Amino acid sequence: DAGVIQSPRHEVTEMGQEVTLRCKPISGHNSLFWYRQTMMRGLELLIYFNNNVPIDDSGMPEDRFSAKMPNASFSTLKIQPSEPRDSAVYFCASNSGTGAFGTGELFFGEGSRLTVL
Amino acid sequence: KNQVEQSPQSLIILEGKNCTLQCNYTVSPFSNLRWYKQDTGRGPVSLTIMTFSENTKSNGRYTATLDADTKQSSLHITASQLSDSASYICVVKRGSSNTGKLIFGQGTTLQVKP
Numbered sequence: 001d002a003g004v005i006q007s008p009r010h011e012v013t014e015m016g017q018e019v020t021l022r023c024k025p026i027s028g029h030n031s032l033f034w035y036r037q038t039m040m041r042g043l044e045l046l047i048y049f050n051n052n053v054p055i056d057d058s059g060m061p062e063d064r065f066s067a068k069m070p071n072a073s074f075s076t077l078k079i080q081p082s083e084p085r086d087s088a089v090y091f092c093a094s095n096s097g098t099g100a101f102g103t104g105e106l107f108f109g110e111g112s113r114l115t116v117l
Numbered sequence: 118k119n120q121v122e123q124s125p126q127s128l129i130i131l132e133g134k135n136c137t138l139q140c141n142y143t144v145s146p147f148s149n150l151r152w153y154k155q156d157t158g159r160g161p162v163s164l165t166i167m168t169f170s171e172n173t174k175s176n177g178r179y180t181a182t183l184d185a186d187t188k189q190s191s192l193h194i195t196a197s198q199l200s201d202s203a204s205y206i207c208v209v210k211r212g213s214s215n216t217g218k219l220i221f222g223q224g225t226t227l228q229v230k231p
């Protein structure tokens with residue numbers, strides 16, 4: 001079975017540009033998560049969806065960040081306008097089970113490494 | 118405050134040696150604790166899950182322990198291999214089985230040298 005698929009794997013852009021990261025969760029999983037990982041702060045939860053509905057976006061840093069999940073097999077994380085401090089690895093993860101977090105086992109994608117110059 | 122702290126931050130060992138990674142948590146209420154392994158340039162992968170009633174669980178050369186009274190967990194790696202070089206992240210699930218959130222530690226970076 002295919003795992004969580006993210007694109008692009010690497011993105012280099014200039015400050016002020018719009019960035020769109022994409023994620024395809026594992027088929028049948030009903031929860032999807034967006035995380036950001038930096039050396040300083042580790043993994044931080046940005047937002048998560050349960051059955052395509054955003055449940056908690058309190059981790060989204062500011063209004064420049066937005067996320068959508070139009071259907072069960074696709075989600076996007078958009079940053080507009082991007083800033084150098086947004087440089088990080090962004091992970092998408094999915095899982096199934098009762099409640100948004102199930103047993104707590106998340107299946108992560110390979111990540112999208114974003115560099116904003 | 119719900120926190121997960123890991124030590125050491127980084128560790129270098131020689132191939133074939135054993136090592137132990139520590140995780141202390143103040144998360145309440147406790148649901149379960151997982152250890153994830155994250156290879157360089159990859160996403161984290163779950164190694165093992167510990168529930169309140171479990172003290173020890175093994176997965177090949179990895180052995181996890183949990184002391185729910187002191188709120189401590191450890192991950193012991195036996196006869197290390199070069200492929201064990203990775204970051205190991207301790208994650209505690211807070212709340213009941215149907216609700217709650219995941220609290221992540223900062224991770225321990227392990228480097229195994231030949």
